[in-house]
Amino acid sequence: MTFSINPLFGLVLFPLIIVVHSILFKSKLEKDNFTKEALIISSAITPLYSLYCLLLGHEDFSSILNGYTLNFVVSVFPFEGIVTFLLDKFSLIFVVLTAFTVHICMFVNYNMSNKKYVEMFILLMLIQSILTLAFLTNNIIAFYMLFELVLIPIFFIIGIWGSRNRKVLAAFQLFLYTLFGSLFMVFAIAYIYVTKGTLVLNDLIGTDWSFLEERLLWCAFFLAFAIKIPMVPFHTWLPEAHVEAPTSGSVLLAALLLKLGTFGLIKYSLALFPDASWYFAPFVYLVSLISILYSSLTTLRQIDLKKIIAYSSVGHMNFITLGIFSFNVQGLDGALLIMVSHAFISSTLFILVGSLYDKYHTRVLKYYRGLTVFMPILSTVFFIAVLGNLSMPGTSNFVGEFLILIGTFQKSPTTAVIAGLSIISTAAYSIWLYNRVFMGRLSIHIHQTRDINYDMTLPVSIVLIFLFIGLGVYPKILLESHMTPLLIKTQL
Amino acid sequence: MVNLVLVVLFTGVILVLIQPEGVFFGFDHLIRFSDATNNIKFLVLTVSALLIYSCRVYLSKYLTADALLVLLLSIIGMFLALMAYDFRLMFIGLELMGISFYILIALDKNIKSSIKAGLNYYVVGSAMTAINLLGIVMVYKSTGSFNWLNQSQINLFLGNDSTLSLGVMLIIISLLFKLAAAPFHLWAPKIYGDSSLFMVIFQGLIPKMPLLFIMFSVINFVSVSSDLSLYTLIWLSVCLSVLLGSLGLLFQSNFKTIFIYSSITNIGLALSAVSNMSETSAQTLAVFITIYTLMSVALAILFFSFGTNNLRALKGLIEINPYLAIAAALILFSLAGVPPLAGFYSKFSIIYNTMYNETFIVMIPLIIGSCVSAFYYLYLIKTCFLDKPESKTPLFITYYQSLSLFVATGVVLLVSTKPWLVVIISGTMLGMGETIYV
Numbered sequence: 001m002t003f004s005i006n007p008l009f010g011l012v013l014f015p016l017i018i019v020v021h022s023i024l025f026k027s028k029l030e031k032d033n034f035t036k037e038a039l040i041i042s043s044a045i046t047p048l049y050s051l052y053c054l055l056l057g058h059e060d061f062s063s064i065l066n067g068y069t070l071n072f073v074v075s076v077f078p079f080e081g082i083v084t085f086l087l088d089k090f091s092l093i094f095v096v097l098t099a100f101t102v103h104i105c106m107f108v109n110y111n112m113s114n115k116k117y118v119e120m121f122i123l124l125m126l127i128q129s130i131l132t133l134a135f136l137t138n139n140i141i142a143f144y145m146l147f148e149l150v151l152i153p154i155f156f157i158i159g160i161w162g163s164r165n166r167k168v169l170a171a172f173q174l175f176l177y178t179l180f181g182s183l184f185m186v187f188a189i190a191y192i193y194v195t196k197g198t199l200v201l202n203d204l205i206g207t208d209w210s211f212l213e214e215r216l217l218w219c220a221f222f223l224a225f226a227i228k229i230p231m232v233p234f235h236t237w238l239p240e241a242h243v244e245a246p247t248s249g250s251v252l253l254a255a256l257l258l259k260l261g262t263f264g265l266i267k268y269s270l271a272l273f274p275d276a277s278w279y280f281a282p283f284v285y286l287v288s289l290i291s292i293l294y295s296s297l298t299t300l301r302q303i304d305l306k307k308i309i310a311y312s313s314v315g316h317m318n319f320i321t322l323g324i325f326s327f328n329v330q331g332l333d334g335a336l337l338i339m340v341s342h343a344f345i346s347s348t349l350f351i352l353v354g355s356l357y358d359k360y361h362t363r364v365l366k367y368y369r370g371l372t373v374f375m376p377i378l379s380t381v382f383f384i385a386v387l388g389n390l391s392m393p394g395t396s397n398f399v400g401e402f403l404i405l406i407g408t409f410q411k412s413p414t415t416a417v418i419a420g421l422s423i424i425s426t427a428a429y430s431i432w433l434y435n436r437v438f439m440g441r442l443s444i445h446i447h448q449t450r451d452i453n454y455d456m457t458l459p460v461s462i463v464l465i466f467l468f469i470g471l472g473v474y475p476k477i478l479l480e481s482h483m484t485p486l487l488i489k490t491q492l
Numbered sequence: 493m494v495n496l497v498l499v500v501l502f503t504g505v506i507l508v509l510i511q512p513e514g515v516f517f518g519f520d521h522l523i524r525f526s527d528a529t530n531n532i533k534f535l536v537l538t539v540s541a542l543l544i545y546s547c548r549v550y551l552s553k554y555l556t557a558d559a560l561l562v563l564l565l566s567i568i569g570m571f572l573a574l575m576a577y578d579f580r581l582m583f584i585g586l587e588l589m590g591i592s593f594y595i596l597i598a599l600d601k602n603i604k605s606s607i608k609a610g611l612n613y614y615v616v617g618s619a620m621t622a623i624n625l626l627g628i629v630m631v632y633k634s635t636g637s638f639n640w641l642n643q644s645q646i647n648l649f650l651g652n653d654s655t656l657s658l659g660v661m662l663i664i665i666s667l668l669f670k671l672a673a674a675p676f677h678l679w680a681p682k683i684y685g686d687s688s689l690f691m692v693i694f695q696g697l698i699p700k701m702p703l704l705f706i707m708f709s710v711i712n713f714v715s716v717s718s719d720l721s722l723y724t725l726i727w728l729s730v731c732l733s734v735l736l737g738s739l740g741l742l743f744q745s746n747f748k749t750i751f752i753y754s755s756i757t758n759i760g761l762a763l764s765a766v767s768n769m770s771e772t773s774a775q776t777l778a779v780f781i782t783i784y785t786l787m788s789v790a791l792a793i794l795f796f797s798f799g800t801n802n803l804r805a806l807k808g809l810i811e812i813n814p815y816l817a818i819a820a821a822l823i824l825f826s827l828a829g830v831p832p833l834a835g836f837y838s839k840f841s842i843i844y845n846t847m848y849n850e851t852f853i854v855m856i857p858l859i860i861g862s863c864v865s866a867f868y869y870l871y872l873i874k875t876c877f878l879d880k881p882e883s884k885t886p887l888f889i890t891y892y893q894s895l896s897l898f899v900a901t902g903v904v905l906l907v908s909t910k911p912w913l914v915v916i917i918s919g920t921m922l923g924m925g926e927t928i929y930v
Contacts (some may be wrong), residue, residue, distance in 0.1 A: 146831075160878065
């Protein structure tokens, strides 16, 4: 089917309208009795509409860099040109993911007071609009600007609603690490504009670079994305930020902000500098392998529940870079699948740990033991989420990791074998985590409370579990090979 | 009396607006009128009017009527130097500006050490005037002319003349001193530390635009393009200003020193555009000065609203005055260069200019400087939003302050949403580009 109206209008405008509305009527909303319900319903429009676009309109934008566009002519020194927002299927997957994750965060925040909820709602909606635009845009400088702009709301989310005093340090680290990396990227962007005179991605694909400049530009882009993914040794901001952030902040970070890095690698690094990507692939393998092994080993010695999930995120995200730099359809499709499934699985884990924190106000693992005794529902749900995290067959992580290992094996069998070791270590720390928290005799430090069936955690996590198991059983929705056009276009 | 000064400034704005476009010379090529000088005059007049309007309560309390006249005299000095097409007029204008500034600092009755500051400023400033004069004499000895007309042709004919290049270097050094660019910046924290906040902001912000333009003209008209020592000096100044300004900014607890060090960093960035002779650099300089001035005047009006110089006043601002806190966040994020706020466009234009002129050396100080100063601006935002206030009493600001803060922050925000506005506001792009070919 074709749309009579450009679907981009809806996707971009809905969240912006809601933001403006809620800022204007903030004081009225804070007093109202059904504010949270009203806001949840009103913000459900975007995820539903984007899902509608994904399921029904796929003939119109079946391949990467081809679809509906929305153009703005920008003329400001030094750049003059067109900023395009382009809706292809690859970006649309991330738009749907953004809309759903932000909507899930609203359920997660349900226990907040009305005032806090409205303030958080405004920041969440801002993040949704910024990220939607960042995933849709086709102009490098616009992507860079949105990539940086999203730091402002997440800085306030961590800084204001974080749990401990260390939150300031975490927010600063998040902000400054990204700023540092992206400064190199903005130098590279300026260089591209000076030499080629355009910043539109479609025009830049296939341009010729000299050996040195292509590699330097690739390095500048890679530094910005590597900090965002994050790859060892730039990963230290992530555990800090996850530990200090409120639950919805952690969900946003894991599900969306880290994806900006891998998304950027596919859409910008790979498409703009294919030769340099090919040249540096062994280097990326090395860094990814170090990150995977280091993160899974260091997860074993962590005692903070959120840090464990954060370090396991580092491992999964670096699996994605392995897949991206295998340069074949299996690897790239696996990377796309893990990007989506990691969003679901780590969100589930963060939400469940957040509900534990709300009950006992500690995340230190040593205080927990034997929760199965009086929390059967939480234990079951957590167990399924842990199985998802260790890539159990039947969950979407399994399909993704399997595809990535196939893809990597074609390029470099040694890398695939070493990366395969992580299957063991992931299982080790995940199962050990579950074992320490839920099994055994009841800890003396915790008092018995209600199970999670009395708040919003249960429905949200069950929906997420259905999503990642559904993707594991029927991954074809994401694997319709819209990566092939990218590979053809960049001649990889 | 403050009203009278405002009327004078607005009359000046109208006079500037009705000037015809194009380049004109007067008094046998002594004075030059051009679009660039007009636009800089427009910016100087509006920004100083905004500053004076926001502090009118302060000014009528602590400054006498004759002090305000001296203030106007300093603006006349700036304009004379700005329009100069000749070393004699440039010298007279700069001296008029300098002497007015020494007197102005001493005349402020708000702070006890102001006379000491004025005297210190006078002593250091006179030494630099001597250096300026020596430079002018050396250029005269070598070229036989004070006028900038055909100066560059004479220079090409002369080739690498050491007297000429030393003279130009001395003039540039005296200008760098007046701009408070490193390594000639050490007087600024000392002397401005002894004077009041209004004087720091008026003298640290308003003369920057004309001075940078004068420096650009001197380098373009007088220097020899192959003169490497001059460029070495300016590159040294760029690197040192950005690094020392941003490192000096760290953990300052006084509004005056925050403002001074932030201006040192930004002047360093602006100098990186001065030192390249191309149309792109002229445009970059115009965009950068405009945005920097707009952001700084917004920051200055914000600092004025607390009635104190101590950083503690910012603590927990979101609880005692949320609108002021949001304005502070906008201004500080803009200064940190976070897109799409106005500060990003100025930073990007500088980066573009370094790439365009292939002066990659500035990358390293720029990255370090941006990160360090972004850290400190973030620290200020953290003080506003995340700290607990010292007292829960709501903070009220005067009508004048709120109106001028609204205007200043509004302009910064408008530039962010509609970036082409900077082209209209600065308007200097074409004007400064033309100067190269005149």
